[in-house]
Amino acid sequence: MENxxxxxxxxxxxxxxxxxxxxxxxxxxxxxxxxxxxxxxxxVTGNGMKIINFSxxxxxxxxxxxxxxxxxIGKGMGLKSRLFK
Numbered sequence: 867m868e869n870x871x872x873x874x875x876x877x878x879x880x881x882x883x884x885x886x887x888x889x890x891x892x893x894x895x896x897x898x899x900x901x902x903x904x905x906x907x908x909x910v911t912g913n914g915m916k917i918i919n920f921s922x923x924x925x926x927x928x929x930x931x932x933x934x935x936x937x938x939i940g941k942g943m944g945l946k947s948r949l950f951k
Contacts, residue, residue, distance in 0.1 A: 871925065873903050880933045883910060884919075888927040891920055899929055906940040 873887040885901065885908070892900040892907065896915050901908040912933040919928035 871904065873905065875908070875936065877933055877936070882930050883928070883933055883936070885927045887925045888920070889925070890922065891917065891927070896931070901927060906938065909935075909937045909939065911935045911937075 871887045873885070875883070875885040877883050885903075888901050888903050888908075890902045892902055894900070894915070894917060897911060897913060899910045899915055899917065901910070910929065910933060912931045912935075915929055915931035915933075917927075917929050919926060921927075
């Protein structure tokens with residue numbers, strides 16, 4: 867049976883982001899953080915981004931910095947699936 871843990875994402879004043887049910891941090895820099903969760907990936911872009919909390923066992927994530935955008939990319943939404951519909 868599939869794990870259906872509830873996922874949430876909160877942004878406070880475009881300076882702090884927190885999320886739950888995060889499986890992994892795939893990549894990070896001061897301008898972009900890529901997270902994986904059950905539904906796919908989350909790409910957070912900004913300036914001066916710093917990860918302040920990540921618990922793989924608990925699934926909690928937190929970062930600070932100037933948050934410019936958050937984009938969800940669903941599973942199966944890679945370049946090939948977008949080009950070859």
